[in-house]
Amino acid sequence: MKRPKHLWAPIAEENLRNPYPMYKRLRETEPVHRAQTGEWIITDFETTQSILRDKRFLSGNRLKWLQRSIRLMKTKDIDLSEISDAMVSFLLMMNPPEHTELRNVIIKAWNKTNINQFIESSVDKALNDLDGLKEFDLVKDYAQVIPVKTMCHVLGLKDNDHQYLKELGNEILKTLDLYISYKDLMRMNSGAKAFSTFFKNRIESLKRDKSSILYEIVKHCNENKIELSEKELISIAIFLFVAGVETSSSLIGTGLLNLCLYKDQLKILKESKETFENAINELLRYDASVQIVGRIASEDVEIKGKRITKGSYLTLCLGAANRDPNQFEKPDSLMLSRQKNKHLAFGYGIHYCLGDWLGQLQGEIAIQKFIEKFPDYSIPQQEVRWNKNLAVRSLASLKVHPS
Amino acid sequence: MEKPSKDEFISFMQACIGTELKKDIDEIKINTSFHNLGLDSITSVLVMEKIENHFNVELNPIYFWDYPTIAEFVDFIFQEIMDHEKA
Numbered sequence: 001m002k003r004p005k006h007l008w009a010p011i012a013e014e015n016l017r018n019p020y021p022m023y024k025r026l027r028e029t030e031p032v033h034r035a036q037t038g039e040w041i042i043t044d045f046e047t048t049q050s051i052l053r054d055k056r057f058l059s060g061n062r063l064k065w066l067q068r069s070i071r072l073m074k075t076k077d078i079d080l081s082e083i084s085d086a087m088v089s090f091l092l093m094m095n096p097p098e099h100t101e102l103r104n105v106i107i108k109a110w111n112k113t114n115i116n117q118f119i120e121s122s123v124d125k126a127l128n129d130l131d132g133l134k135e136f137d138l139v140k141d142y143a144q145v146i147p148v149k150t151m152c153h154v155l156g157l158k159d160n161d162h163q164y165l166k167e168l169g170n171e172i173l174k175t176l177d178l179y180i181s182y183k184d185l186m187r188m189n190s191g192a193k194a195f196s197t198f199f200k201n202r203i204e205s206l207k208r209d210k211s212s213i214l215y216e217i218v219k220h221c222n223e224n225k226i227e228l229s230e231k232e233l234i235s236i237a238i239f240l241f242v243a244g245v246e247t248s249s250s251l252i253g254t255g256l257l258n259l260c261l262y263k264d265q266l267k268i269l270k271e272s273k274e275t276f277e278n279a280i281n282e283l284l285r286y287d288a289s290v291q292i293v294g295r296i297a298s299e300d301v302e303i304k305g306k307r308i309t310k311g312s313y314l315t316l317c318l319g320a321a322n323r324d325p326n327q328f329e330k331p332d333s334l335m336l337s338r339q340k341n342k343h344l345a346f347g348y349g350i351h352y353c354l355g356d357w358l359g360q361l362q363g364e365i366a367i368q369k370f371i372e373k374f375p376d377y378s379i380p381q382q383e384v385r386w387n388k389n390l391a392v393r394s395l396a397s398l399k400v401h402p403s
Numbered sequence: 404m405e406k407p408s409k410d411e412f413i414s415f416m417q418a419c420i421g422t423e424l425k426k427d428i429d430e431i432k433i434n435t436s437f438h439n440l441g442l443d444s445i446t447s448v449l450v451m452e453k454i455e456n457h458f459n460v461e462l463n464p465i466y467f468w469d470y471p472t473i474a475e476f477v478d479f480i481f482q483e484i485m486d487h488e489k490a
Contacts, residue, residue, distance in 0.1 A: 036471070
């Protein structure tokens with residue numbers, strides 16, 4: 001295929017493999033760029049950060065679009081209401097005051113005790129399962145295993161539910177993708193239905209299970225006289241699972257890939273010359289899981305000389321902001337010892353990722369233990385396969401030789 | 404199915420868009436942008452689905468924006484997709 005004709009080419013294969021040259025062209029040509037698709041593409045750090053903290057820009061552009069699609073489809077007797085039901089309490093698509101209230105409920109309900117131990121034992125188990133293999137898939141056999149277990153643990157679900165939910169999660173994740181086809185909508189709807197049914201069948205027992213975050217959420221709502229319908233509670237469960245799994249799995253997979261490509265940086269970690277906390281932050285800055293978030297302008301706003309009219313959609317490229325040379329020295333180099341690493345991989349402002357600590361913790365434990373067990377791991381393949389979703393950047397698979 | 408001619412492809416697109424927008428086919432000009440014809444990102448989803456099914460091709464929703472008139476769209480399909488599939 002020839003070079004895409006537009007600056008903004010989020011589905012071109014070369015950009016899915018490596019979006020950073022496209023971001024650079026956009027940032028250098030026009031950091032606030034009106035794309036052929038009608039939305040504004042933001043690629044510099046300063047503007048991205050200022051929009052994320054600006055109350056005039058609201059969340060939920062995807063949800064609005066989906067709701068309009070669902071209404072149109074309904075006029076054609078196509079029922080996609082499962083999608084909007086499943087997403088009714090997706091925090092990242094909500095706005096104050098509902099957003100503030102629900103966010104506080106979830107933060108208070110989150111029980112952080114013993115989670116460290118739980119993750120360590122899942123990582124040990126996952127590594128033991130790799131014993132003796134000459135080759136394995138880093139994504140399916142390791143990176144995905146840990147966050148799926150963690151989120152099932154948080155929600156109070158059984159071990160044998162892991163695989164089923166993982167597959168459903170992928171269908172729902174499509175809701176965050178940029179441009180959606182009719183077939184995507186159908187798949188999302190059936191995925192949403194299956195997810196909702198799964199939780200509907202278990203919701204009564206999860207609400208009574210003290211080990212489940214849902215128990216704490218219900219308890220907190222009751223104590224504070226906050227109304228929460230079953231539909232909303234189920235949507236929270238779906239959101240936590242989807243938001244928690246693919247992001248952390250991507251951090252572990254992409255992180256281990258990048259460390260393998262930068263052997264000098266891997267060596268720094270092996271020799272304990274840098275903390276894993278700093279290393280994870282730099283891995284996140286360098287190649288973030290969540291590359292893109294959307295906003296809608298609630299009024300006319302002028303930014304960098306461009307007039308953004310009320311109702312416009314904005315696509316904020318977090319991955320591009322994290323490579324802005326005005327903010328980061330040598331932005332295209334992975335430097336685990338980087339100082340002043342105020343990246344936007346977890347977002348910024350009121351929607352700052354509320355599971356950042358959990359993603360970070362899983363990343364630290366999973367990467368550290370992996371390197372200890374397989375200090376000489378290598379990647380035999382030339383071409384790395386990425387999933388076709390620029391919004392959430394993750395490996396489709398990655399063959400690894402443990403030694 | 405046999406590889407369609409460009410004219411067949413164009414007529415099919417005009418018919419689909421006409422149906423979606425409840426307009427006569429004569430009003431669906433091939434050099435007017437989809438946007439100016441009256442399609443948006445949502446109605447285009449339905450049009451693209453019909454094209455995919457009828458001609459058995461796979462289209463990404465962003466093509467609608469990248470090639471924003473029937474003429475450009477069909478040129479692109481014939482250059483990049485039909486030929487690739489044949490090869």
